[in-house]
Amino acid sequence: TSSLTTDPGLAERDVLQQTALSLRSVQPGDITFLTMPWIERGDGANVVMDEQRAARVWQSIADDVPWKKPRRTSSSDSTGADTEALTVSPSNILVTVLNGSGVAGRAGETSQVLGTAGFVIVNVGDADRSDYVRTQVRYAPGSLESARTVAAALPGSELIEDANATTVTIVLGQDFTGVVDPTIGGPEANAQPDAALTDEDLDDVVDDAITDSTTADTVRCD
Numbered sequence: 001t002s003s004l005t006t007d008p009g010l011a012e013r014d015v016l017q018q019t020a021l022s023l024r025s026v027q028p029g030d031i032t033f034l035t036m037p038w039i040e041r042g043d044g045a046n047v048v049m050d051e052q053r054a055a056r057v058w059q060s061i062a063d064d065v066p067w068k069k070p071r072r073t074s075s076s077d078s079t080g081a082d083t084e085a086l087t088v089s090p091s092n093i094l095v096t097v098l099n100g101s102g103v104a105g106r107a108g109e110t111s112q113v114l115g116t117a118g119f120v121i122v123n124v125g126d127a128d129r130s131d132y133v134r135t136q137v138r139y140a141p142g143s144l145e146s147a148r149t150v151a152a153a154l155p156g157s158e159l160i161e162d163a164n165a166t167t168v169t170i171v172l173g174q175d176f177t178g179v180v181d182p183t184i185g186g187p188e189a190n191a192q193p194d195a196a197l198t199d200e201d202l203d204d205v206v207d208d209a210i211t212d213s214t215t216a217d218t219v220r221c222d
Helices: 013-021 051-062 106-116 144-152 199-211
Strands: 038-040 047-049 094-099 120-126 136-139 158-161 168-172
Touching: 094 106, 106 120, 106 168, 136 144, 144 158, 144 168
Parallel strands: 094 120, 094 168, 136 158
Antiparallel strands: 038 047, 136 168
């Protein structure tokens, strides 16, 4: 234990052993990993935690609540078709694309098509698991109109409000069939999105996007 730096309350070897043994019943699916928001330290080689943005993560730990707790909402009728005119253009929407379909390379391919359609792609990666059946479009409170435009480009996708979302986030599912060009209509079609986008906002989103969590049972060590 000489290589460990511990809290004084954990300094004794017996205490460390007891703590380790208490975790024997914890299943991999109960262990969540995430990358904390970070900033450059300034030495060109290291990074440090961004304490201001990380405060939300620490608070969720203190409150003993999941970091991601999406709330499902419905913006469509019982047939699943959204009949209201879209009001936010793709060029005003920041989008994260995550692959939850189990098909390798799908997020990268889809992000390229969405970029061609005018969406601003800020992050591409894997979802927390690879067995999503239905494609999801997750959005922050107040960003429904932007999410509706994204959902219109992904036929059959499901809108989900997520208090932790920093962009409109697509989780590609097994039902994904492709991207279509959304038709923007109505007097507000060229209006600003739900919140005006600045270069500073974009920096914040790219950093925060890496805080999506994953569980230990989905981690592979090749």
